[in-house]
Amino acid sequence: MTDQQPMTAARPWTDPNAVPFLQIKNITKKFGAFVAVENVSLDVYKGEIFCLLGGSGCGKSTLLRMLAGFETPTSGQIIIDGQDQDGVAPYDRETNMMFQSYALFPHMTVEKNIAYGLKRAGLPRAEIATRVTDILSLVQMDRFATRKPHQLSGGQRQRIALARSLVKKPKLLMLDEPLGALDKKLREETQSELIKIQESLGVTFVVVTHDQEEAMTLSSRIGVMTDGQIVQVGTPHEIYEYPQNRFVADFIGSVNVFEGRIKEDGEDHVIIASPETGTDIYVPHGIVGVEGQKIAIAVRPEKIEISKKQLIDMRNNINGVVDEVSYMGNLTNYHVALSSGKRVRVSQSNRTRDDDDALSVGDKVNLGWAGRAGVVVTS
Numbered sequence: 001m002t003d004q005q006p007m008t009a010a011r012p013w014t015d016p017n018a019v020p021f022l023q024i025k026n027i028t029k030k031f032g033a034f035v036a037v038e039n040v041s042l043d044v045y046k047g048e049i050f051c052l053l054g055g056s057g058c059g060k061s062t063l064l065r066m067l068a069g070f071e072t073p074t075s076g077q078i079i080i081d082g083q084d085q086d087g088v089a090p091y092d093r094e095t096n097m098m099f100q101s102y103a104l105f106p107h108m109t110v111e112k113n114i115a116y117g118l119k120r121a122g123l124p125r126a127e128i129a130t131r132v133t134d135i136l137s138l139v140q141m142d143r144f145a146t147r148k149p150h151q152l153s154g155g156q157r158q159r160i161a162l163a164r165s166l167v168k169k170p171k172l173l174m175l176d177e178p179l180g181a182l183d184k185k186l187r188e189e190t191q192s193e194l195i196k197i198q199e200s201l202g203v204t205f206v207v208v209t210h211d212q213e214e215a216m217t218l219s220s221r222i223g224v225m226t227d228g229q230i231v232q233v234g235t236p237h238e239i240y241e242y243p244q245n246r247f248v249a250d251f252i253g254s255v256n257v258f259e260g261r262i263k264e265d266g267e268d269h270v271i272i273a274s275p276e277t278g279t280d281i282y283v284p285h286g287i288v289g290v291e292g293q294k295i296a297i298a299v300r301p302e303k304i305e306i307s308k309k310q311l312i313d314m315r316n317n318i319n320g321v322v323d324e325v326s327y328m329g330n331l332t333n334y335h336v337a338l339s340s341g342k343r344v345r346v347s348q349s350n351r352t353r354d355d356d357d358a359l360s361v362g363d364k365v366n367l368g369w370a371g372r373a374g375v376v377v378t379s
Contacts, residue, residue: 304369
């Protein structure tokens with residue numbers, strides 16, 4: 001087996017011959033004059049955890065509801081496992097949906113909640129019992145089978161809702177803000193469990209979330225949405241390190257954006273004159289542009305070095321004064337004011353317990369970053 005084969009298997013979207021499991025073709029949804037989703041096209045492959053990421057009102061939940069059959073597209077086509085979903089009722093689709101509220105029946109025990117959909121489908125009693133037992137084991141909730149929802153913690157109710165969604169063996173499971181009701185620590189623990197469960201079953205997940213960290217942790221790929229459109233699709237690494245526009249750069253994590261104009265446009269480099277930094281910014285690759293064109297470069301806070309000393313080994317250098325320090329435990333965030341009034345955020349990992357050279361508010365500092373640390377972004 002070559003090195004390329006497992007890579008292609010793990011990343012089917014890189015294989016031009018791979019057939020998407022879910023195909024969304026030019027989907028638009030209008031509510032009167034309001035366009036909630038506008039001409040969205042997307043391919044999702046079997047076994048993926050695909051996250052639709054965006055702020056409130058961006059259209060991600062509307063798109064999910066169209067996949068589930070709860071909303072009818074104004075135009076466009078949805079194909080799941082080769083079957084056009086036009087006219088297919090929600091209950092006839094080989095899909096299921098897990099809501100943020102979990103929507104558990106309060107008067108039923110855990111096992112009855114999970115068995116409910118199977119009974120409605122008319123499955124034999126013995127098969128229902130086996131499926132319920134198996135799924136409870138998978139989500140590690142065997143000993144809570146006879147409890148009712150109010151006797152469970154938030155994390156336990158989340159597992160039961162997931163079990164109920166999976167017990168009917170859907171081909172596609174849609175999750176709408178599935179971890180939003182959990183506290184940070186429990187959310188992080190549940191993310192890992194969710195990935196393990198998905199991998200063990202091989203069910204394709206489409207997850208809607210507004211939480212960037214959750215999307216980065218869970219997904220094989222992310223679709224970033226704004227104003228009813230998907231503006232970039234990629235792996236978490238691609239979305240974070242290579243944002244295609246300023247919105248994505250700003251929305252995913254923290255970023256410093258320096259504006260300027262192209263001063264020198266070479267085949268293998270670009271020099272940007274930036275009044276905000278008071279100096280030129282060097283980018284070690286060519287771009288599509290012309291001299292004098294307005295442009296911006298995005299640099300993540302953790303990619304900027306900060307020191308009282310000169311940073312002679314850095315290609316890009318600026319200086320300023322520390323005006324805010326935030327100790328976060330594993331890292332410290334610094335806000336540095338430049339002479340132009342621009343504030344730059346720098347994150348530094350706290351690798352030792354004590355730092356005799358720790359920076360304080362009012363310190364004059366030098367900032368520097370490698371040429372390849374910055375990404376040129378459009379508006």
